[in-house]
Amino acid sequence: MTAPKEAEHCDYIHVHEDIVEQVNQNMPDEEILYDLAELFKLFGDSTRIKILYVLFESEMCVCDIAQLLGMTQSAISHQLRALKQSKLIKYRREGKTVFYSLADGHVRTILDQGMEHVAE
Amino acid sequence: MTAPKEAEHCDYIHVHEDIVEQVNQNMPDEEILYDLAELFKLFGDSTRIKILYVLFESEMCVCDIAQLLGMTQSAISHQLRALKQSKLIKYRREGKTVFYSLADGHVRTILDQGMEHVAE
């Protein structure tokens, strides 16, 4: 029996039953994949990448980061907000100053892996 | 001697000389950081993430991927192009069909690390 011809189907389906099953089994939930994409989106901007690299060296306040990157306090603050919301960085307040630092070892691992690929 | 008051400077500079030096020393070149961001940008979209997860199981043709994800051939082809350009996937032609597969072990490592963070 030949498969019924429908709009989006290849004439000959190369995906075999067992592979389709495997994909559906091993593919994480839609929601998880969305969250994963949201996470990587944060690494997909050079300003945020630079912020993370700067924080590799030391915790730092907003103004210091802005200076080091040659950008406005506002721009940096907006980006820190995004990084903070995804728990990639944490902060502590000391008087008027807020110090930011990396929250997670994954940050370093992810960036390092990306570097390996880019460096090829 | 107090530091000269300028626009973007904190009143008290928290970044000490040695840390500034360390940052400038360890921070990769602007161009590399840009490439790194470009790479992660590819992981920052759930369609492309799904494509990569599907390819974990097996090489697959464009049409099969489109079917599995319930998207149009064109949309998938556009995304495959981006993934291909960054050498995250490779392809081989077999007659009319083009089979795509993962190009690199880094892909898996990067996604796994991201997953670990998301799963917290």
Place this chain on the structure above:
DNA sequence: ATCATATATGAGCATTTGTTCATATGTTAG
């Protein structure tokens, strides 16, 4: 209280991004 400093945030705007649609290219069969 007022002032100054450090940071956060909302609105506006220009740029980028992902999809759709139409069409082009490439391959095979007849």
Place this chain on the structure above:
DNA sequence: CTAACATATGAACAAATGCTCATATATGAT
């Protein structure tokens, strides 16, 4: 050659993104 199929690609458009500017909030000093 033509026809059918698989894939690639350019234009258009809506949605998302990152920065700027103005302003709000928070803390400390006077």
